[in-house]
Amino acid sequence: GQNIDQPTEMTATEGAIVQINCTYQTSGFNGLFWYQQHAGEAPTFLSYNVLDGLEEKGRFSSFLSRSKGYSYLLLKELQMKDSASYLCAVIKAAGNKLTFGGGTRVLVKP
Amino acid sequence: GAGVSQTPSNKVTEKGKYVELRCDPISGHTALYWYRQSLGQGPEFLIYFQGTGAADDSGLPNDRFFAVRPEGSVSTLKIQRTERGDSAVYLCASSLAGNSYEQYFGPGTRLTVT
Numbered sequence: 001g002q003n004i005d006q007p008t009e010m011t012a013t014e015g016a017i018v019q020i021n022c023t024y025q026t027s028g029f030n031g032l033f034w035y036q037q038h039a040g041e042a043p044t045f046l047s048y049n050v051l052d053g054l055e056e057k058g059r060f061s062s063f064l065s066r067s068k069g070y071s072y073l074l075l076k077e078l079q080m081k082d083s084a085s086y087l088c089a090v091i092k093a094a095g096n097k098l099t100f101g102g103g104t105r106v107l108v109k110p
Numbered sequence: 111g112a113g114v115s116q117t118p119s120n121k122v123t124e125k126g127k128y129v130e131l132r133c134d135p136i137s138g139h140t141a142l143y144w145y146r147q148s149l150g151q152g153p154e155f156l157i158y159f160q161g162t163g164a165a166d167d168s169g170l171p172n173d174r175f176f177a178v179r180p181e182g183s184v185s186t187l188k189i190q191r192t193e194r195g196d197s198a199v200y201l202c203a204s205s206l207a208g209n210s211y212e213q214y215f216g217p218g219t220r221l222t223v224t
Contacts, residue, residue, distance in 0.1 A: 004152075033212075033213075035215075041217065042114075042201065042215035042216055042217045042218060043153070043201075043215045044215070045212050045213075045214070048212065087152050087153070089152070096141065096143075096158055096160075096165065096166065097143065097155040097158055097166060097169065098143075098145075098153070098155065098213060099155065100145075100152030100153050100154070101152050102150075102151055102152050103150075103151070103152045
């Protein structure tokens with residue numbers, strides 16, 4: 001079966017750092033995606049991790065530990081426009097579909 | 111360039127009616143995916159096309175749902191005898207190829223069954 005867990009909601013202050021955790025238990029694993037989704041809009045790609053370790057891309061970084069079934073998305077220097085849902089998704093070794101977690105709604109306050 | 115487009119953006123229909131949702135993928139993308147997203151949830155996979163053929167339709171909830179991609183480009187998701195539980199945002203995504211390539215999502219069609 002598939003189980004992908006992430007917190008439902010997080011609140012942070014503008015300029016701060018927020019870490020969104022994602023744990024997964026899936027039958028097969030080929031990589032993990034993070035997507036950002038503003039209300040009423042399409043998900044947009046943020047990162048893709050295949051190997052263990054941290055990948056940094058500007059204010060956003062993503063970490064993966066395959067042995068622990070764990071990833072996190074780190075958002076630094078938060079801006080108001082970062083208020084959105086953040087979706088963790090796993091792609092399996094033998095397939096092509098994305099299996100998503102429920103999403104984490106991040107609210108950035110002034 | 112143009113992204114993934116979906117029409118209509120909103121569709122309201124009565125219970126029991128038939129609906130068609132259309133997806134235009136990014137030009138040159140061979141893989142096309144349909145997902146369904148309920149309010150406050152992550153997207154759920156429905157069906158995946160590689161070219162004209164459905165490579166994986168394991169996410170279709172029942173035989174009221176059907177999708178086609180006759181020329182390997184535009185796809186249509188068809189729902190027969192709609193039920194109120196079908197109300198959701200239907201998202202389409204495309205990628206250069208299957209298997210681990212970034213999927214680009216369209217804006218979705220919000221379906222409301224009354």
